Amino acid sequence: MNLALRLTPADLADRKSATKSVLAFLREAEKAGASVKLSAEAPFLTPEEVAKQLGLSRPTISRRIKAGDLKAVKVGNRNRIPLPEFERFRDAYLDELASALADDF
Template structure:
């Protein structure tokens, strides 16, 4: 017998990847397999009284998108790629940055920025007298 927890967890998520959708566009079937999965998931959720929210997650970002998200120039991102600070995947002759790599770089960058401005923030809050104690 399934517990309520098991039912909730069974509806936690459904992932449909772009390659699944693209591979089915060649089929003559009016309702491809990925769409059948979505329909079954929604029907199961409705039967259990759950609502369904569809979202998408960008899996690969362009250097321009990463630059915009970080508030830096594209050339800065290109330098970081060349220096090996940001790891890329080649798609054809283009660099693409996996979303997980963007998140890793973002976390590392934010930690570095916080460390750099930490002393300035401390001085702002506690004044010059506290700096002389260090």
Template sequence: MTSLTINPEDVRASAGARPAWLEQVAAYVQRAAADGEAVTLTAKRRMMTPEQVADAMGVSRPTISRKIKAGEIRAVKVGNRNRIPYEEFERYWRKTMGDLVELTRDELRDDLFGEQ
């Protein structure tokens, strides 16, 4: 049987009495049971490559590599490759977006409400 991956944002965004991700888990376990298989649930830290982070942020991979080298983004070595924990990506994304909002706040206000 194949594996099933449930992402944290799916669980956090779930609504209703029985969310869709839970339905997926139930169906997976039922199929395994019907095939006489045991099911083991595990959790693993989600990691991203510098290229995945770059794509998500709309920048180049070398930019992300420079941010890692400068200590702005925390990465771990897996072999000789950098991997960025997903929660580190989220932290950096929030910081970057907060900085962008701060830099453009006055201009946005002027655009929306006229110069004050």
């Protein structure tokens, strides 16, 4: 029997609800005689996914990674961008874009 419970950071914002969900899950696992393993993972995006979300090309994202503007981790020989780093970069990029376009208005 496989049971699973996945909570995102948004789910954890409401601690009372998250606590109830975890306790209910633990009770269900106990009834099933299952052991419980807790883990946390940070979601990652590929350079292609970042490029698509920002309307840029993958080579542009690769250049930004090489320049140190966007921090990536190597998984094997591939770059992966942690979600919080993508959000930081996206906000900085949009600010940069707004500043560049501000002169046109």
